[in-house]
Amino acid sequence: MAVGIWQRLDQAGRNSVPFSTTVAAMLVSMMPLQLPGYSFVAPPLTLMAIYYWAIYRPDLLKPYMAFGIGVLQDLLGGSPLGMSALVYVLGYWLVLTQRRYFLGNSFWFLWLGFALVAVGAGAVQWVAYSLMTMHLVGPGNVVAQALLAVVLFPVPAWCFSKLHRSLLS
Amino acid sequence: MRALLQRFSFLLMVLAAIGLMMMARVDPVFIDAARARVTDAFAPILGFIARPAGAVASVLESGRQLTALYAENQRLREDNERLRQWQQTALRLEAENNSLRGLLAYKPDPAASYITARVIADPGGAFVRTLVVMAGQRDGVRRGQAAMAGQGVIGRVVQVGEWSSRILLVTDLNARIPVVLETTRQRAMLSGDNSDQPRLMYIPRGVEPTVGERVFTSGHGGLFPAGLPVGIVAATHDGETRVTPIVDLSRIEYVQLVDFGIPGGLAAEAAQPGAMQ
Numbered sequence: 423m424a425v426g427i428w429q430r431l432d433q434a435g436r437n438s439v440p441f442s443t444t445v446a447a448m449l450v451s452m453m454p455l456q457l458p459g460y461s462f463v464a465p466p467l468t469l470m471a472i473y474y475w476a477i478y479r480p481d482l483l484k485p486y487m488a489f490g491i492g493v494l495q496d497l498l499g500g501s502p503l504g505m506s507a508l509v510y511v512l513g514y515w516l517v518l519t520q521r522r523y524f525l526g527n528s529f530w531f532l533w534l535g536f537a538l539v540a541v542g543a544g545a546v547q548w549v550a551y552s553l554m555t556m557h558l559v560g561p562g563n564v565v566a567q568a569l570l571a572v573v574l575f576p577v578p579a580w581c582f583s584k585l586h587r588s589l590l591s
Numbered sequence: 592m593r594a595l596l597q598r599f600s601f602l603l604m605v606l607a608a609i610g611l612m613m614m615a616r617v618d619p620v621f622i623d624a625a626r627a628r629v630t631d632a633f634a635p636i637l638g639f640i641a642r643p644a645g646a647v648a649s650v651l652e653s654g655r656q657l658t659a660l661y662a663e664n665q666r667l668r669e670d671n672e673r674l675r676q677w678q679q680t681a682l683r684l685e686a687e688n689n690s691l692r693g694l695l696a697y698k699p700d701p702a703a704s705y706i707t708a709r710v711i712a713d714p715g716g717a718f719v720r721t722l723v724v725m726a727g728q729r730d731g732v733r734r735g736q737a738a739m740a741g742q743g744v745i746g747r748v749v750q751v752g753e754w755s756s757r758i759l760l761v762t763d764l765n766a767r768i769p770v771v772l773e774t775t776r777q778r779a780m781l782s783g784d785n786s787d788q789p790r791l792m793y794i795p796r797g798v799e800p801t802v803g804e805r806v807f808t809s810g811h812g813g814l815f816p817a818g819l820p821v822g823i824v825a826a827t828h829d830g831e832t833r834v835t836p837i838v839d840l841s842r843i844e845y846v847q848l849v850d851f852g853i854p855g856g857l858a859a860e861a862a863q864p865g866a867m868q
Contacts, residue, residue, distance in 0.1 A: 449633070453640055454713040456648040458841045461715035489604045493611065497629040499714030500721040500757055503622055504611030511604045551718050554612060555764060559785060563717035
């Protein structure tokens with residue numbers, strides 16, 4: 423009986439990995455790194471985590487979790503409330519509809535898919551923010567952030583896949 | 592059927608997100624309170640994560656400094672000599688100032704008190720310029736207080752929790768600071784636009800700020816006391832003047848929140864419609 427409980431706890435712990443790594447990615451992306459110019463273009467680690475888990479384990483990172491993490495990020499990060507939530511839900515939706523193209527193919531397809539999501543997310547954020555503030559914001563930072571995110575994607579993706587293979591297979 | 596249900600739930604969440612955006616417009620006070628609560632709850636974790644980040648940053652920094660040690664020493668020695676002379680001048684002027692104030696029965700501004708706080712998060716992103724610091728209501732932080740780092744103003748407090756608070760940097764799109772130019776004493780508004788260099792606005796035609804002159808808070812609007820250095824005029828062309836903040840905003844480890852004892856709460860709110868929503 424005791425073994426049963428431990429096993430179930432263990433399984434619950436493993437199943438919470440996608441959610442907890444996504445929250446951790448969000449907190450890590452808010453670290454004050456004190457690199458000049460870095461925070462403007464800080465890569466969106468949260469988006470990467472959501473993208474990865476939405477492809478590989480959508481059963482463990484549900485869409486409403488992506489929404490909740492988005493709301494949390496907006497509250498914590500000072501960005502307009504609802505903006506990240508909107509982006510993550512739309513990104514999740516996009517991934518889910520195109521999942522069979524990204525899944526199972528080579529890493530290049532995974533990367534290409536993220537490039538599409540990152541550019542789309544940047545565009546949605548830019549439009550939403552410009553509408554909300556009634557102010558056309560220069561797109562320079564958004565473009566730079568999306569580019570950097572695409573270039574750096576393999577590093578977090580490698581970390582996620584390590585965790586995925588060691589804890590969830 | 593399942594696909595339909597899934598599509599419906601996505602649509603619902605998209606609408607919920609848009610609803611949240613609207614709500615932030617309708618009831619910003621409630622949203623601010625929620626932000627403060629959530630930031631409070633996560634402050635210990637953020638503070639914990641920030642420590643190794645600070646260590647990494649200082650290792651990188653010391654590596655960089657090592658390469659320029661000799662030249663840096665030389666420069667510091669020269670600086671020191673020059674500053675000693677300035678110190679003499681400052682002391683003489685202070686004495687003179689004091690005696691003149693005594694003659695005029697001048698009423699000085701109330702003495703300022705400082706709260707020093709560690710930066711625990713720099714949420715970054717392309718749209719907001721804020722910092723989260725580890726000091727809040729119980730440490731005496733109040734909304735509207737000026738935030739300084741080193742020698743200059745970096746922003747002001749826009750959200751106060753129990754033990755954490757948020758600072759809106761001068762470069763943020765919503766930041767507006769009434770300033771005065773050093774040489775002409777011309778008043779202007781320093782207005783952030785999410786770039787590294789905020790803009791000077793409302794300068795009358797014919798007044799041409801010179802590159803290199805300093806920009807101070809003017810004290811108008813009751814938000815900040817007068818005379819705090821904010822930045823240096825970097826460039827002007829086509830009637831647009833940009834100012835480089837006097838403090839490197841990407842390298843702030845500690846901030847000083849300054850309580851000048853000015854009863855400026857209401858004026859501060861009025862001067863900042865729709866800030867930090």
